[in-house]
Amino acid sequence: MYSLKELQRVVGEEIDNLRVGDEPDGLYEPIHYVLAIGGKRVRPALCLLAYQLFNTKDLSHEIIYPALGLEVFHNFTLLHDDVMDSADIRRNQPTVHAKWDANTAILSGDAMMIKAYQYMSMCPKESLPEVMGEFNKLALGVCEGQQYDMDFEHRNDVTVDEYLEMIRLKTSVLIAGSLKIGAIIGGASSEATNLLYEFGENIGIAFQLQDDYLDVYGDVATFGKRIGGDIVNNKKTFLLLKALQKAEGSLLEELEIWLNTTELNNSEKIEAVRVIYDKLSIRELSQSLMNEYFNKAIGALETINVERGLKEDLKNFAINLIDRAR
């Protein structure tokens, strides 16, 4: 049995050696470029880890390729998202539409999605109907999440519940689906595959809530991103939406002034909004909701009927995801 870290390394090597296609070069070169930029290969590694819970056979191409399909799909979503967000840099490298052009990014992205389906189809025949069902569901969910995210930018009445549903779709269903697909191919019972899905779904939401939190309260050195970016951009995170929901009277007015200010002094705005958040106990509410999802995730994991030791790595993964900056 491989550890999560080992599986991430295995997947990384497989991706490095993957030739998704040869000609036309203009279609396939950008795909190899995107895949080579890297990333932690978390989703395929989770898929393999879930498979291992139920199947101790060596990792054959029937599980490796579906796992790679998840990574190819994830990178496809990043590729198209970057076009839609006009983001020119990802992981310190120029994005495809910046290096080539938007048409290249659109078409190479389309081909990546098809390649993801092709790799997914390499699972054992008897699992294919169920695997395809899950993959279609997660793929559509990610698109729906991206659409909600874009819609929210132009809306001023987004609720906390809508936000939670958006991050569930945009972030969690891919993690949850990756675990479930690994479990299905591993031959797990439907009870176990559903519990793994529940684990992934909740840990994904907890992760995003923690990400929102760290943007405001994190330590620059540990978190590795600039602090306060969401505040500067009026990003509708849990923190802001909860603050808008709770604030009243002069505090609400003050918050809205900061949201509408165009003469930007970033550090002043960050500090002022943080003070408002503190008055509304947003920090505590955010951590408490995050813990709620985290505990739901761990609860689902504990319930899965396999030897405790096998699940240790998934539990540690969950803890590390949340503990990034504590």
Added chain:
Amino acid sequence: MYSLKELQRVVGEEIDNLRVGDEPDGLYEPIHYVLAIGGKRVRPALCLLAYQLFNTKDLSHEIIYPALGLEVFHNFTLLHDDVMDSADIRRNQPTVHAKWDANTAILSGDAMMIKAYQYMSMCPKESLPEVMGEFNKLALGVCEGQQYDMDFEHRNDVTVDEYLEMIRLKTSVLIAGSLKIGAIIGGASSEATNLLYEFGENIGIAFQLQDDYLDVYGDVATFGKRIGGDIVNNKKTFLLLKALQKAEGSLLEELEIWLNTTELNNSEKIEAVRVIYDKLSIRELSQSLMNEYFNKAIGALETINVERGLKEDLKNFAINLIDRAR
């Protein structure tokens, strides 16, 4: 057994009633818009016609939905192609990126492709591995064809063979794959499914060659498009590539002058290039190559081991496709 025309009507009604999804509206409304614009529903109807060659059972959702998947996929390719070509009108209606915006067109297109896979996955379980294999192959082929087509715009050394390969990928593999998938679900032998593929592949190329021909030699009233558009735009069709290959000396110089002219008098250019084509017998060469593909298609169809009467509709379809303007 339904005729091709009846099947087109059946598919049209199914598409009219299809709800691909509800929320978020911003994702699904453009999809319903695209599907409602219409079209002849040829690919799904061919899929059903191929199914009927081998299976006389009533059309259940296990064959109807995969057929709809082909139409959804086809419309997805049109949607993304229109973004890439900045084409604002299709079938006399504004395209999605013109009516909404490019981001909507990209993301709704992505969701359409996933829906196509979802409908495709509704085929009988025992056919799924083979159906997925064919669908992945045709989907990737269409992307490759589109990439070659875009590459050709910036190249001055495109050969006739490269052009034929491009139209095979961009046009034929979807027609051929639609027929083959119908036959697979219908329970045909692999010999028969391959012959149907060969029929579709060749008739698709013949169709595109005829389309190129009609742009120059067609009758406006019958063809329904403006004549000479390809000449005005220096489109690298079979006619132009063959002319560039055959022309020598002063005739080649003259052709190149017309290709490089920027002071455009369209009707003068169309007439002049047509005269050059005539001197090089491009008309005859084009018709002869088209007939070659047409005959290969019919040859493959004749070889399929089912009762002759059953194949009549496919044969008539092929003849009508080619005979549009004779």
